Amino acid sequence: MLDEGAVSAGQGHRRTVAGRYQLLSALGTGGMGTVWRAYDQVLHREVAVKEVKAPDDLAASEVERMHARLEREAWAAARICHPNVVTVYDVAKEDERPWIVMELIRGSSMADLLKAEGALSPQRAAHVGVEVLAALRAAHAAGVLHRDVKPANVLMAHDGRVVLTDFGIATLEGTSGLTMAGEMVGSPEFLAPERALGQALGPASDLWSLGILLYAAVEGRSPFRQTTPLVTLRAIVEEDLPPARQAGSLASVIEGLLQKNPEERLAAEQTHRKLCAIRDGRTTGVTAHPATSQVTTPIIGSPVAPRPDRRRRRTAVLGVSAVALLLVGGGLTYRAANGDGQESTAAPEKSEPSRSSGSVEVSVSGERSAYQGSCPPYNENAPTFTATFTVDRTPAVVSYRWVTDKDSLIDDEWQTLPFAAGDATTKSKSLDFSTYYGESFRTLIGVEVRKPQAVRSDSELLVIECDEG
Known part of the structure; x- marks a missing residue:
């Protein structure tokens, strides 16, 4: 996880988790918990430790589900051995709840980068896209759908690595789900239309989110963001893609990934070729092929109806x-x-x-x-x-x-x-x-x-x- 601008936890309060991981400083804090920079006293290295703290008024059954989801995040990431995916070292138990121990990424998130520097050039965005796509392809090959690809979950390490993290709402092949029937989780502006409609999910759903990420990288904002989650979801389902005016040669990739019908989306292999060509400053004439040719994970949910004629x-x-x-x-x-x-x-x-x-x-x-x-x-x-x-x-x-x-x-x-x-x-x-x-x-x-x-x-x-x- 990220190590930049850590919030001091105070020298006088150095808690140790599971008798091994000494919490040093908070890397980030949200409504549901904290990610800590910590020191592994057994292997003598710094790590990141993710803590989830349930609200006091949450029902016991929901607390158990939250803890199970945190463990699921560790299982999902641990299935994937790839340099573009954050490495999970351990799931420690403390106070009857799990704590995820993972590698400490020194750098900043893509979201922070966009805030600090503004939109990226198409070539630099293509570089990020190649790395995130590699992480997604490795995840899909391992039977994992990420389901929450967005700039905040892409870490830009100082050593040049681009790392996909936060598999907290991922789905795993061969395991039961932790979301309730019809439950919608994830960031609304990055959700694929089929997720907004409660329809079938597959690798193409993650590719849609990659397309939104690329659009946000070159335009500085996501294409369907509206004033409320409701209006955003309606825009994702109903509205045409606003032109990506700063995308340059990346525009065809973005348009190919952001097809409403997952069967019409640019496939992972073709996306990889196009992104590599843009990153390397080459032109490409690769033809888009449906993303269904790349499906390696069982489809979850009901089938998706073909997209109606735009006319x-x-x-x-x-x-x-x-x-x-x-x-x-x-x-x-x-x-x-x-x-x-x-x-x-x-x-x-x-x-x-x-x-x-x-x-x-x-x-x-x-x-x-x-x-x-x-x-x-x-x-x-x-x-x-x-x-x-x-x-x-x-x-x-x-x-x-x-x-x-x-x-x-x-x-x-x-x-x-x-x-x-x-x-x-x-x-x-x-x-x-x-x-x-x-x-x-x-x-x-x-x-x-x-x-x-x-x-x-x-x-x-x-x-x-x-x-x-």
Whole structure:
């Protein structure tokens, strides 16, 4: 980890962790813990020690999950043996919690460099890109997705090394996840569209973040950053990439990596060739190939739909796990373009019930529907709504979607709930808000059905009040 501008811990307070690592000074402190410069009294060398301290009011189950995530960070980094990835030496235990011990990188972060010196030249940015890409390719080959590539997690060592660090939210092949269903973690402005939509993740998702990093390197800011996380995520999903006016020959690489559809992104090998050519001052005519050719890690989640034609682009379909994009300030109405390029309100199809088509009853109930605290809500505290559908016969197919008050939509497309012959005539579907972060709001949650008949449930009140800070 980083060693530049360390904050003194005081000569009179030299704590020793696990009887071995003497804490010397704080390298950085955040809301969830501290990274320390420390001295290994066994091997007689300086190291970095990462401490995570849970808030006093955090539930015991969430504290355990936080500690498990810290250990997961160590496991992820330890899987990767590469000079562009921070080396983990040990996971020490002290006060019934883990402390990660890793190499001490003497230098500064890319984020600090951009603040101090401003935007980089395309050639220098390409050099950084080559090194970060090498780290990502090594990680992907080891079955690790980083998921949080950004300038703050790229360290620029005084010896010339570029080091990728902070695997705290990485996913590992062959292990279960530590995020709750639909939980969204990471820095919003660097998230790939498929992550914002809760869709499939793969190496291409890290390549998107690399593209954002390169854009920020030459332009001095990330391309989709907005005033709030909500608006930023919407921009990532819906908006075109602003031109990178300072990118020069790097522009084609940035554009290739920042394709909304991961299958259309520049692949790792082609990215490497182009970046090397720019770094070395050579021209390149390498053709972009889809990033899917480089997938070496199992895809996590549901498949990603092909990107709509830009000439007939419609507002992206946001599923339940991306509900944070929908419900702010009492609900946002999403509109979709029809085949003629005109907008429609996507109103439900109205039809009269008939004996031949069957009938359905739907009701909605809520749990923990009034929430106050930090956002996103932790899973066990997150507001959850359950829709119960009862059909009069089977087989049957129910077409439904979740809605809020004033007819604003949660599901832009209709969902299908099949009842096979012989099935029970009652089934349930749930919606939770464990991924929501943004402004406080209140709205009504209900379900609209269009088949086998048009019917709408009663609505339940939802209130989320996010603590500031």
